[in-house]
Amino acid sequence: MATPLIAVRDLTKIYPTARGEQVQALSRVNLDIRPGEFVSLVGPSGCGKTTVLRILAGLIRDYAGSVSLRGQAMRGPSKDVGVVFQDANLMPWRSAEANVMLPVEVLGLDRKAMRPRAKELLAMVGLEGFERKLPNELSGGMRQRVAIARALIHDPALLLMDEPFGALDAMTRDTMNVELGRIAARSNKTVFLITHSIAEAVFLSDRVLVMSSRPGRIVEDIRIELPRPRDLDIIASPIFSSTVVRIRRLLDGEDATALPSIAH
Amino acid sequence: MTDAALRIAIPEPRPRGAPLWLRRRPELVLTPLVFLVLVALWQAVAWSGVVSAFVLPAPSAIAASLVAGLRSGLFLQHGLVTLAEAAAGFAIAVAAGLVVGTLIAEIRLLERTVYPCLVAIQTMPKIALAPLLVVWFGFGPGSKIAVAAIISFFPMLVTTIAGLRDTDRGRLDVLLALGAAPLRCLVSAKLPGALPHVFSGLSIAAVFALTGAIVGEFVGASAGLGYLIVQANARLNIPQVFALLLVLGGIGVLAYGTIQALRRRLLFWAPKEERSSP
Numbered sequence: 001m002a003t004p005l006i007a008v009r010d011l012t013k014i015y016p017t018a019r020g021e022q023v024q025a026l027s028r029v030n031l032d033i034r035p036g037e038f039v040s041l042v043g044p045s046g047c048g049k050t051t052v053l054r055i056l057a058g059l060i061r062d063y064a065g066s067v068s069l070r071g072q073a074m075r076g077p078s079k080d081v082g083v084v085f086q087d088a089n090l091m092p093w094r095s096a097e098a099n100v101m102l103p104v105e106v107l108g109l110d111r112k113a114m115r116p117r118a119k120e121l122l123a124m125v126g127l128e129g130f131e132r133k134l135p136n137e138l139s140g141g142m143r144q145r146v147a148i149a150r151a152l153i154h155d156p157a158l159l160l161m162d163e164p165f166g167a168l169d170a171m172t173r174d175t176m177n178v179e180l181g182r183i184a185a186r187s188n189k190t191v192f193l194i195t196h197s198i199a200e201a202v203f204l205s206d207r208v209l210v211m212s213s214r215p216g217r218i219v220e221d222i223r224i225e226l227p228r229p230r231d232l233d234i235i236a237s238p239i240f241s242s243t244v245v246r247i248r249r250l251l252d253g254e255d256a257t258a259l260p261s262i263a264h
Numbered sequence: 265m266t267d268a269a270l271r272i273a274i275p276e277p278r279p280r281g282a283p284l285w286l287r288r289r290p291e292l293v294l295t296p297l298v299f300l301v302l303v304a305l306w307q308a309v310a311w312s313g314v315v316s317a318f319v320l321p322a323p324s325a326i327a328a329s330l331v332a333g334l335r336s337g338l339f340l341q342h343g344l345v346t347l348a349e350a351a352a353g354f355a356i357a358v359a360a361g362l363v364v365g366t367l368i369a370e371i372r373l374l375e376r377t378v379y380p381c382l383v384a385i386q387t388m389p390k391i392a393l394a395p396l397l398v399v400w401f402g403f404g405p406g407s408k409i410a411v412a413a414i415i416s417f418f419p420m421l422v423t424t425i426a427g428l429r430d431t432d433r434g435r436l437d438v439l440l441a442l443g444a445a446p447l448r449c450l451v452s453a454k455l456p457g458a459l460p461h462v463f464s465g466l467s468i469a470a471v472f473a474l475t476g477a478i479v480g481e482f483v484g485a486s487a488g489l490g491y492l493i494v495q496a497n498a499r500l501n502i503p504q505v506f507a508l509l510l511v512l513g514g515i516g517v518l519a520y521g522t523i524q525a526l527r528r529r530l531l532f533w534a535p536k537e538e539r540s541s542p
Contacts, residue, residue: 089434
């Protein structure tokens, strides 16, 4: 087995609340992600999924436990990581292409050399011919595609995605899932996806990690034995539906014991 | 899908009655009409002799005075003096407001120490400083520039701080996840994001700067439109006072229009309500 790209050991995070109390968001989270793997993390709202992602992205630095990238302890943001957030978070004054080029400028890479790559990435996410468009001229789904191209421009080893399609309508979401599966397979990226859609997680992933509600811990690690990339036909397969039901039960059982939670 | 496939010819509905532009923008005709009616009423009142011509001169007398003032070059000469003072004060206020506002918004210690002092000063009517500033900076343009700069500094400061505080967290996260330094975050996300607020500040500051220059001239000057107004008032040349007010109005509209044009150019990306005037 290959050495993990990301290894998280005993990750614990406590937030102070405004009233001076302490809320434990994560409790001893352990996870490994191997190169080329597509791993999803599902769990009820408020279980700390986003906290895990923000720690991996280097946006939260005060936590207990350890996070290592290729065996090296992670200290803050890494240029080996690309992040896609829940909202596209594009700079509205920059064209689609200029938004994709933003990491190139921030990381001080060669702009001239990277411009063709930005065009290629936009074409890969299906936005050929939209290079000059401003974000407010694009639909929600198109903006999120730009955000995916932006996260890939500096060729990071790991792509982190925090409910990237949560704000999209169901049909656009299905299309985006198929394309994400294709993009991940084609660019051979390691992907860590946060979602509260069980079907989305099962459809896209090699492994689905199931998280309990607060304090978040990983209660199950489920392997999806279906070849990737997949098309929407697999939704009809017995493995798909039995896995979805299994995760659903895990989360429901979790809900019976946990107090305030709205699982989907 | 190609563009051509999407381009379906939709026949324009045939306009009936008033032309299309008039139905879309009725204010283009109605606003001048309201203005003309008001001027006609005014003229009628002046002719009737109910109000003394000293108190309320007829529009025709004001127009004659305006034409005379423009023809002789008197208004242009003094108008340029006032405009230059206001512009210099405005430029100083914009630069200082942007720099100080950015420092206060970015550095917590400054926000806690300097900002309360500035808020305290802001609550004071700064126009009252004009006589003092004339003593300090003399009767020349210096004192007028100082008054204009001081009163237009605060709207710039406040809107810059408000704009920077309004920074979109999500855009910032994108930069922070790339390990961007604070200066990079400022340049690539915060300052451009603050522009809609800053432009509100610029519109207010432009009008304030003109006001400051005029008040400075009222207090003590030997040139400028404010000086001419005081002179005309003393000679009871009321039509000229009104004519000068019209010139000031014209300069104000010009300044405002310039800023709006700049706003439309720089805020091409903003939602429509942020692009037009506040």
